Amino acid sequence: MSRLLIIRLAYPLYKAVKADLTRPHPFAAERVGFLFSKVGIGPDGVILLLPVDYLPLPDEQYVDEGDPLIGAAINGAAIRSAMQRVLDSGMGAFHVHMHAYHTGCPHFSPTDWHDLPDIVQSLRNADARLIHGALLLSQDAATGALWLPNQDINMPLVPQVTLVGCPLQICPGGRV
Amino acid sequence: MSNERYSRQSFLGLDAQDRIDQAVIGIVGLGGGGSHVVQQLAHIGFQQYVLYDPDCVEDSNLTRMVGATEEDMKVARPKVAVAQRIIRGLQPNAQIELYQKHWQEVPLPLRRCDLLFGCVDGGRNRRDLEAVARRYLIPYIDIGLDVHQTEAEPPIMAGQVVLSMPGSLCMHCLGVLHEKALAEEGQRYEDAGPRPQVVWANGILASTAVGIAIDLLTNWTGDLHAPIYLEYFGNQGTVQPSPRLEFAAKICRHYPITEVGDPEL
Numbered sequence: 001m002s003r004l005l006i007i008r009l010a011y012p013l014y015k016a017v018k019a020d021l022t023r024p025h026p027f028a029a030e031r032v033g034f035l036f037s038k039v040g041i042g043p044d045g046v047i048l049l050l051p052v053d054y055l056p057l058p059d060e061q062y063v064d065e066g067d068p069l070i071g072a073a074i075n076g077a078a079i080r081s082a083m084q085r086v087l088d089s090g091m092g093a094f095h096v097h098m099h100a101y102h103t104g105c106p107h108f109s110p111t112d113w114h115d116l117p118d119i120v121q122s123l124r125n126a127d128a129r130l131i132h133g134a135l136l137l138s139q140d141a142a143t144g145a146l147w148l149p150n151q152d153i154n155m156p157l158v159p160q161v162t163l164v165g166c167p168l169q170i171c172p173g174g175r176v
Numbered sequence: 177m178s179n180e181r182y183s184r185q186s187f188l189g190l191d192a193q194d195r196i197d198q199a200v201i202g203i204v205g206l207g208g209g210g211s212h213v214v215q216q217l218a219h220i221g222f223q224q225y226v227l228y229d230p231d232c233v234e235d236s237n238l239t240r241m242v243g244a245t246e247e248d249m250k251v252a253r254p255k256v257a258v259a260q261r262i263i264r265g266l267q268p269n270a271q272i273e274l275y276q277k278h279w280q281e282v283p284l285p286l287r288r289c290d291l292l293f294g295c296v297d298g299g300r301n302r303r304d305l306e307a308v309a310r311r312y313l314i315p316y317i318d319i320g321l322d323v324h325q326t327e328a329e330p331p332i333m334a335g336q337v338v339l340s341m342p343g344s345l346c347m348h349c350l351g352v353l354h355e356k357a358l359a360e361e362g363q364r365y366e367d368a369g370p371r372p373q374v375v376w377a378n379g380i381l382a383s384t385a386v387g388i389a390i391d392l393l394t395n396w397t398g399d400l401h402a403p404i405y406l407e408y409f410g411n412q413g414t415v416q417p418s419p420r421l422e423f424a425a426k427i428c429r430h431y432p433i434t435e436v437g438d439p440e441l
Contacts, residue, residue: 006288008313010433012343038437040312042287050313050436162290164313164342166402167395170198170290 005157005173007037007049007094007135007144011165018137020056021098028062030071030098034082035135036091049131049146049159051094055085069111072097079119083126092130093123094144098137105171106138108145116145117153124149135161141171182221192394193221199393200224202289202314204279204305206255207231208240208373209319210295212382214259215242218266220390225263225272226289228279229255240375280304287312291389294318295382297371299358306340306347310431316340317388318347319381321408323372333377333410336418337384339392341402348430350405351420377410384408384415 009017013035021031034055040048061078086093095116099106108116116134123132124147133146133156142163145156163169182193189195201222203210206229214227232252233244241255243262256274263270275282286292292314294305302318309316321335340346347353384406391400405418 010313010343011341012433038434040287040437041284042312043284046288048287048312048437052434052436162313164315166341166392166400168199168291168315168392170195170393172198 004045005047005049005146005159006042007051007142007146007159007161008164009035009051009135009142009161011163013051013054014137014163014165017054017096018098020054021096021137022100025062025072026059027064028072030100032057032062032072032074032078032095032097034085035094035096036085036089037094037131038091039131047131047148049092051135053085053089053091054096055082057081079122083122086123086126086130086132090127090130092127092132094133094135095119096135096137100139102138103140104138105141105143106136107143108134108136112136116156120147120156121153133159141169143171144173185220188390188394188396192396195393196221196390197223199290200226200288201389202226202228202286202292203259203295204228204286204293205295205297206241206259207237207295208375208378209321209382209385210293211240211242211244211255211259211262212379213293213295213319213386215262216383216386217389218263218270220386221267223267223270225259225270226275226285227256227259227272228275228277228282228286229259230276230278231255233258236370240373240378242375242379283308286314289314291392292316293385293389296320299353299361302347303353303358306353307431309340310342310346311436313342313436315342315392315402317385318352319378319385321373321377321381321410323374323410325372330411331372333372333374335377335381335408335410337381337388337404337406337408337415339388339402339404342431342436343433344402344428345424346403346428346430349424349428350403350418351424352405374410377408380415381408 035051036053037049037051057078063073065073120132135144142161144159144161158173160173161171233248254276318338324332407418
């Protein structure tokens with residue numbers, strides 16, 4: 001029963017995030033946002049991450065890189081807005097996007113794994129004491145990647161992600 | 177685990193047994209209601225339990241605590257040990273955490289539960305359990321039974337099953353809990369006598385609660401919506417949605433979704 005990391009995302013926020021991420025963009029194939037999370041400590045070192053706020057990104061913060069492998073690229077202003085929210089709120093941030101055509105527990109793409117460490121490093125630059133990471137949604141499930149403070153940027157942890165609502169969707173954690 | 181064992185519940189979905197395996201279930205109170213819940217969850221195949229009850233089996237429990245024996249009463253066996261025996265008899269490899277304490281004394285293990293059953297006496301206890309569930313974003317299923325005795329009329333047996341879902345209406349919103357009754361309960365705490373309970377009514381409430389839990393985890397009906405507030409009328413033998421659902425507020429003002437996690441972090 002020992003689970004080090006659990007993300008619990010309640011349906012009202014989950015639905016708001018999905019609604020934003022499925023909006024069409026003038027040129028990007030998918031959308032990106034940032035979730036901000038409160039923390040709870042469980043037994044035996046379990047850490048609960050409980051997102052409470054979402055930052056959608058405006059259309060102009062997307063960059064057209066002309067690479068079909070990249071669903072969405074965002075500019076420095078987008079990252080800075082997420083960093084500012086971290087500073088203002090004192091909450092860790094998750095980069096969040098969606099593989100809208102998939103069902104079941106999704107998987108980060110090689111492009112995601114390549115890009116996420118840089119994003120997390122930027123979030124750490126805002127506050128390195130917090131837990132930052134990424135959340136990937138499918139139509140009905142989610143997976144995550146987390147970096148604890150001082151953790152090797154190339155060694156993310158994969159938490160359990162629970163979507164708290166009807167139905168209750170428990171997506172087990174594991175290894176990258 | 178053999179597929180044959182669960183073949184009769186395969187209609188719950190192709191991955192239903194995996195979902196049941198993965199879920200960590202907390203049960204607070206293992207007497208009249210909680211013992212039914214534990215027994216059913218073990219039959220269904222749940223593998224991960226966090227169990228709380230401070231009490232030992234007494235003579236008066238034997239009318240309604242399923243799985244308890246006269247021998248348990250004679251040796252004053254802890255109710256958590258009886259629950260463990262029930263689970264082990266069906267799921268020998270289950271992971272079971274036992275706390276022979278009030279949950280308030282060891283609250284941390286509750287936080288890792290994916291789903292929480294409250295089978296407790298009293299409004300204050302269920303109020304506090306719901307508060308913990310809301311703070312750590314855990315669905316909470318509450319069952320309760322009471323028998324109102326009047327001089328002129330036959331006793332009235334009534335109860336409730338509530339699914340309190342973070343982000344949805346809470347038991348305060350639904351009128352299951354209200355301040356006046358909670359205050360009165362606090363004042364008479366010292367001389368609260370034994371509450372009437374009967375095994376068949378506990379069984380109905382527990383079965384209804386387990387049914388909600390299975391639908392929540394497997395989505396087998398595809399039609400479960402929170403909140404759920406079912407009223408049981410024991411004299412008539414009916415369970416039906418509470419009319420209070422129709423008149424309740426649309427948004428919970430007691431537990432804002434932003435007020436979660438450890439306050440100090």
